[in-house]
Amino acid sequence: MSFQFTTETFIIFLGGVIGAFLKDILTDGCIELPYISGKKLSLGFLGGWMLGGFAGYFIDGSFVTAAMAGYTGSSIIQSIMASATPTPSSPAVAIPDLIKQICAEYGVDSELAIRVAKCESGLRPNAKNTNAPDSIDRGLYQINSKWHPEVSDAQAYDPTFSIRFFCQAVKNGQLNMWDASKSCWNK
Numbered sequence: 001m002s003f004q005f006t007t008e009t010f011i012i013f014l015g016g017v018i019g020a021f022l023k024d025i026l027t028d029g030c031i032e033l034p035y036i037s038g039k040k041l042s043l044g045f046l047g048g049w050m051l052g053g054f055a056g057y058f059i060d061g062s063f064v065t066a067a068m069a070g071y072t073g074s075s076i077i078q079s080i081m082a083s084a085t086p087t088p089s090s091p092a093v094a095i096p097d098l099i100k101q102i103c104a105e106y107g108v109d110s111e112l113a114i115r116v117a118k119c120e121s122g123l124r125p126n127a128k129n130t131n132a133p134d135s136i137d138r139g140l141y142q143i144n145s146k147w148h149p150e151v152s153d154a155q156a157y158d159p160t161f162s163i164r165f166f167c168q169a170v171k172n173g174q175l176n177m178w179d180a181s182k183s184c185w186n187k
Contacts, residue, residue, distance in 0.1 A: 002074075012056040012057050014055035015056050015063035015070065016064030019067035019072075020045050020047075021045065021049075031045045040183075048070050052071070076133075095117070099114050102160065102164060103167060106171060116166065117140045119181040120142040121140050121142055123140065127142065134146050135147075137155055139158070141166045143165060
């Protein structure tokens with residue numbers, strides 16, 4: 001099947017646009033534009049739209065298929081890209097060393113920082129806990145998207161940023177941000 005741009009094609013791709021738009025608006029209330037952060041590429045709304053349009057066009061020529069694929073498109077693309085990104089064979093070994101190094105810069109107790117990270121994420125920088133669609137705990141220190149909208153996903157999942165965030169919070173007397181897991185790390 002060759003690709004031809006017609007009125008029908010436009011309507012099918014419009015389904016992808018609508019699906020991607022609904023996904024972004026219902027998920028976080030705004031349209032996510034493509035961006036590159038470090039080694040991470042996010043195609044955002046445009047990725048969902050394009051995947052939705054092409055899926056609808058090539059699968060069954062359906063507006064509905066395009067809308068559904070547009071809705072799930074950006075999530076699918078991020079999952080594929082995340083699985084294609086090589087991860088260190090034993091990140092739990094390197095993370096404590098990174099925590100110790102950054103804590104030394106800030107003058108923060110590294111053993112406390114390691115205990116909190118173990119309790120919050122199991123020392124996994126990619127840890128994610130969805131509380132509600134607008135409240136997701138992300139990264140080593142489970143930085144919440146609702147309470148910290150200024151922290152992007154890329155930042156929250158970046159171990160260096162996450163550790164610095166924790167250290168700055170401790171320096172500011174805000175260790176209580178991790179009170180939910182206090183019974184685990186306060187031993």
